[in-house]
Structures are given as C-alpha cells and as structure tokens.
Amino acid sequence: MTLTLYSKPGCHLCEDLRALLDELQPEFGFTIAEIDIMGDADLSARYRLDIPVLFKDEKEIARGRIADRELLMLLRA
Secondary structure, three states, X not given: OEEEEEEOOOOHHHHHHHHHHXXXXXXXXXXXXXXXXXXXXXXXXXXXXXOOXXXXXXXXXXXXXXXXXXXXXXXXX
C-alpha cells in the first residue's frame, strides 16, 4: 500500500499527520510519498485550503484534520 501526503512547509496539521503516519508505518507496512504542493502551481491551487490531503493507492481518503481513530479505520479498509 502506498500513501501519498500532499502538504506544505509550516502546516501543523500536515506535520501532525506525517508524525502519525510515521508511527503507524511499521504496523501497516505502507510506503509514504510526501509531496510539497508549493512546488507545483496546479497542486497549490487545488489543495492549498484543504491540506493535508491523503491518498491511499491513488484514491483520496482524507482532507484537513483527521482523527487518529478515523485514520486507523481508513488504513484498515
């Protein structure tokens, strides 16, 4: 399973989600690709008000603040 995290520097929600993903990675065995939306004008325009945005195997599963329990349910699905 591959998780793609769209984020930007200085985003505390992005940093919190990344830290949680790093904690869960050994248990679930997923790969994490983090993409800085500020390096791409299209991504910045698409996600700037919604970050973090998380994709699981190319399917969007979360935007913005996500509770730990909700993330666990999404990863198990």
